[in-house]
Amino acid sequence: MPHKKKATTEEIIRVIHAYLSEEIELKDAAQQLQVHTSTIRRWIRHYKAEGIQFFMPHEHNRVYSAELKMKAVLSYLNGEGGYMFI
Incomplete structure (x- = not known):
């Protein structure tokens, strides 16, 4: 079974912005990044709390x-x- 392609930080931020500006729905955001909707929700919570820094390597x-x-x-x-x- 092939592995899922990992989304880049830029892709994640782009999709989060599109969702927050109501350009796309949650299920579409999850589909674009090939993750579950709960993952998108978690990323959005972290983005709102910490900003883009959350997605930067540390x-x-x-x-x-x-x-x-x-x-x-x-x-x-x-x-x-x-x-x-x-």
Whole structure:
């Protein structure tokens, strides 16, 4: 079975922008990048939180600020979504 072609950072950003500007639907975005719709949703959450930096290669684990961590904890405790969403 052939492997899926990995989407480039530029392709991912282009599709995310097209989805956010309502040029394409979620299922079309997923189809273009050959990924599941849940992957597109996750990428969009990360893009909104971290911007394009999320998609850039990095050598070390990400370090989140204390402020961002506290905001996530409070959002979770206030019932604003599950831990995967936040």
